[in-house]
Amino acid sequence: MPEGPSILLMKESIQKFEGEKVIEAGGNAKIDKEILTGRTLKQIKTFGKQTYLVFDDVAVRIHLLMFGSHSVDEQTKPDRQLRLSLIFSNGSMYFYTCNVKMVDTEFLKKIDWEADVMSDNWKPLKAEKKLKSNPEMMVCDALMDQDIFSGVGNIIKNEVLFRIGVQPESLLGKMPPKKIKELIKEARNYSFDFLEWKRDFTLKKHWKAHTKKICPKCGENLIKKQTGKGKRRSFYCEIDQELYQ
């Protein structure tokens, strides 16, 4: 579930609670839930894979990690441990298997919102600068770097690299400037394609490389390999994706 586009969909699904007052907070999250009772949910903000439920002077940060999920106005209780629930007069939201943290609203001011690839404030030039200052970095690590491409996850990484024809272990400093520009453009572009496909429940159908065995361009076998510092799995075609090193 939890790459940037999925988080935007989650935000949409809980948008109706913005401006509503918390009647009750529950779940096993290790935060002081009591203080939320009676407070108004002022705003819901997302930054990459993180969601912030903003109240007057505090914000609840929710990160779905790898297997997190959520539901709205659920009728029957799933047999999972409830991490956090917020009950409002017009319904309720539930979060499971996620990291929940209470932060000061001051904390929000320190976030580099312009690093969020799906945000209106996304600054491609800023990303370009960050990439230029890391010539030794592998492109697969760069895409997964939440300070550069906040919201991009492993699926997006694999699909973007396939689209622009770049091998995941390519070094940023060795890639032609044109490729760097394509990289930045597609990181955002593909994220929005992901968003629409996810909304239509057709995301997997559109995967070209991720978890695939055969290259859709040339028909050869795709390589599956753990790449980069993060050692996350990459799927790529040796013929159609050039290695810059």
Next chain:
DNA sequence: TGCCATGTTAAACT
């Protein structure tokens, strides 16, 4: 049925 994974942090190492 067992293994693996769309992610991150912190502890435990070297």
Next chain:
DNA sequence: GAGTTTAACATGGC
């Protein structure tokens, strides 16, 4: 102290 590796979290899909 820096950098690297491992564990922990806990669930759904194949």
